[in-house]
Amino acid sequence: MAETTKIKKLSMYDTVMKQFNKTADLIDLNPNIKKILGITNNEIIVHFPVKMDDGKVEVFTGYRVQHNNALGPYKGGLRYHPTIDVEDAKALAMWMTWKTSLAGLPYGGAKGGIKIDPRKYSDAELERITRRLTYALGENIGPEHDIPAPDVNTNAQTMAWIADTYMSTKATSERSQNQHVVTGKPVGTGGLEGRDRATGFGVYFSIKQLVESRDESLKDKTFIVQGFGNVGYWASKFLVEDGAKLLSVQDAHATLFNKDGISVENLYKHSSPRKGSIKGFDGAEEMDPEDFFGLECDIVIPAALGNQITANNAFKIKASIVAEGANGPTDDDGEKILLENGITIIPDILCNSGGVIGSYFEWLQNRNGELWDLDEVMEKLEKKLLKVFKNVQGEVDKSKTDWRTAAYKIAISRIETAYIQRGIFP
Incomplete structure (x- = not known):
């Protein structure tokens, strides 16, 4: 193959499905569970209007794909990028399912975002866009159902806007119970030191x-x-x-x-x-x-x-x-x-699982009404990361395989065990 020959790129969804199918065959995954894990649970697309600074209205498209929640609430980032579409969100949601499972967290996988180049909008416009997305998603997100986090071109401020908007839709007595609808918030609004x-x-x-x-x-x-x-x-x-x-x-x-x-x-x-x-x-x-x-x-x-x-x-x-x-x-x-x-x-x-592990710590902190200092967070994070790394390293050595295959075997086997023990609703 000549170095100048350009080969067509696989889509991210093609890539994640190849990885999944390879692992499913290696671990002899139960065929019924393979059917379930090979598709997403929900694919949500919302279109919503937002008034710009100049008074004109633009209509935006937002996505939230929920892949699997066998181990717990859906968890995954929201990205603001002109290339995001439902196929990318499906791939990213599936990777989140494997990531949370590998890390031993009580979460499933989700992903989403808005098809937008945030550089083209003012901070005030981005706030209105974010709040309107949150309102459009409605009960498709929630602190015990689907918990977004920052991703490409989103940050702690984005999460604060989402949390505030979501909490504002609840009765006054329930608002404080919904602070953990997102993670990656600023420390002053319930975020985690070190996130x-x-x-x-x-x-x-x-x-x-x-x-x-x-x-x-x-x-x-x-x-x-x-x-x-x-x-x-x-x-x-x-x-x-x-x-x-x-x-x-x-x-x-x-x-x-x-x-x-x-x-x-x-x-x-x-x-x-x-x-x-x-x-x-x-x-x-x-x-x-x-x-x-x-x-x-x-x-x-x-x-x-x-x-x-x-x-x-x-x-x-x-x-x-x-x-x-x-x-x-x-x-x-x-x-x-x-x-x-x-x-x-x-x-x-x-x-890159440190991010979702940190998100889990923030979620726990909010749920339990606790405040952890930075040293405590970093100590907990390092301990968890070391355990996950050693688990994968052990599988690499035992199976004489590459690190991705080893990680996937652990992640998918854990979800398979949950389905076998719990059964599938008829």
Whole structure:
């Protein structure tokens, strides 16, 4: 295959179904349960009007896909992105089901969002859009039914607007009981200390555990990051603090490189006021985005969108570790190439599970009327992440398989056990 040959990308839904079917065959999944897990429970599409700052009305499309709730309430993020559609939401919801199961949480999987480029709207418009989405979703979300969280282009402020709107639809006596309808809220409105860094910390911690299992350390390890939002920033921050060097960062607007290392904090200060764009940063040179994945480094962290590592670029990767900070960043064809080249993939449902674990802690905190300090949160998070990592590592060693297959076997087997023990409603 010539390097210039472009191969058609699989959709994220194609990728997740290939992964699911492969695992189902490996574990001889009960065929009836396979039928259930192979489809979503609910696919909700809402269209709603919002008045813009100039007085004009725009109509937006929102999605919420609920894949499975055998283990507990649906859980998953809301993203604001022009590419989101129901097929992507189905794939992302299914990955959330596997992720929460692998982490041993009492949750199922969901995902959703709005087809929108948030950069084109003012903060006041985004608030009205978010509140109107919440109202349109109505009882399709709820603290014991479906609990959204931040995702691509959404944040703590977005969650605060959702919580306030949802609580406002309840009787006064019930409002305080619905604060945990979302997680990832600001600390001042019931959010969890440390939730902002939980996903990135999980990425860092997974890499650290894998490296140390090889009798190595992170000191002087080099890494590159695709996406410098919440996950990319915090993962980079923790890695650099542990002695690693950030060589390159890529987002939708620019690809930066500095052989002497990029300052994580300086880049963050540059990008934050610019709504996340790294372009124009003077602490690194811009380079051809096509060459990003081929850079000489030890670790690649795709922390942006899905299907970024494919047959068109996987062969370029020289790193020994790909740590999936994003959901579904590697498609099936790309994964085959990476594994053939001896590259270890820390799969998304393990690597970025710190976020949903942190969300679970926030949900518990709200439900129980408690307040946890940062040290307590990080201690609980590290303990949980270590347990999950060791479980997957044990399956890798026992089955002599790759990390994604091992993680999927654990996750899907847990759901199968729940169905077998509980039975299926006739």
